[in-house]
Amino acid sequence: MVTPTESADLKESNLKGNIPDGLTPDLLRYWEVLDQVPDPEIPAISVVDLGIVTRLTVGDGGVVQVVLTPTFAGCPALKWMEKTVREALLEAGAPEVEVQTTFENPWTSDRISEVGREKIRNFGLAPPPRRRPGCVGPDLEALAHAACPRCGSENTSMKSPFGPTLCRSLHYCFDCLEAFEQFKPL
């Protein structure tokens, strides 16, 4: 039985987030602001831990430029995230904010940070399995026996590769006798 880690413990844990090392104080502050902007569909995780912030720079006159990349191309939350990212940075004192969305560094589920994966689990979803070397695209074989986020059992089966949002699939745990959802690997 895996006991879910409490959020408070997560802060103290050594799990790595997605804020890059060696930032100037200014940049670090902006990254920390974005680390408080929740993903609208899984509010437990921030857009930073989700791995959709691919670049953050400060240009002439303090203009903050942010590049986002969508988890799924058809993600309906994208416009909302652009908006909340912009608002959060303006509120934190950025004189001007430019948010751009590109496929330049395409998102894969491996971009979710360790902290993010733990938060996803606490939220009640199974975090996406890491891609095995040599696997092109999502590792669907790993989905057949996703680990149950409640009891950790892999005695599970996938009911459908499509769930309530584009990034979730539906599963059933034969030990808990309960359905669960998995954040899909991509």
Add this chain to the structure above:
Amino acid sequence: MPTMSNSQPFPSGPLARYLLQIADDQLIMGHRNSEWTGLGPILEEDIAFSSVAQDQVGHALAFYEYLQAECGADHPDQTAFNRPENQMLCNGLVEQPIGDYAFSLVRHWCYDHAVRLRYESLSGIPNQTLQSIAVKLRGEVKYHTFHADTWMKSLLEGSEESRLRMLAAIKEVWPLALGMFESWVGEEDWLVELAGNGQGWYPGEAALRLQWQEQALRSLQTWGVDVEKLGLEKMEPVLGGRQGYHTVHLAPLLEEMTAVFRLDPQAEW
């Protein structure tokens, strides 16, 4: 009332045209698949078709955005919702109404495997932006083909009734599916040009069709389908879509799909 747009209806050049065809296919397929929302035979399938539809409209958007940024096309909303029927370049398969579940499922299977082949091919283009887009979208399509394969197998190997209904759907879909690989204006010259530049990433429609057909027939045989008896190899493709000549089903679809847009074509969404 539609307004005249300043940009060209067709972004020029064969690459732009090829991408527009892919985008139009995805837009119309996505619209059709969304018609299962609320009507799926079981909840999971309702969600599956709705999710596939959502992906497909997202894929169309990714290409319309690229066409706007790099090829001088209009805003994606204008490109998607403000072109007359004869300027749409989608194929006849995606235009068909959803029919029964067997029809939609077989179409989904035929279509998404073709898309997979196109994305695999596009992943080899020496253009960083398009390569990234293709790699990204290809990962998403893996879920589509996985879903379609699972149900094709289950229903073809299922009861007598499910098998017969699937076989009937395959016969109906096949000529339309072959039409996905219709040769298009400029394709031949482009292939010569690409070959001259040492670019082999786009093999051309005839080659894509052969590849698709070979894989599809092999899968059907694995699931116990007598493809000879169905006469699949002798069927002729339904053509016209790539030249702007469409089946009777596209016009009403466009009418419905663009109804809200036409209320205020310049609205910001």
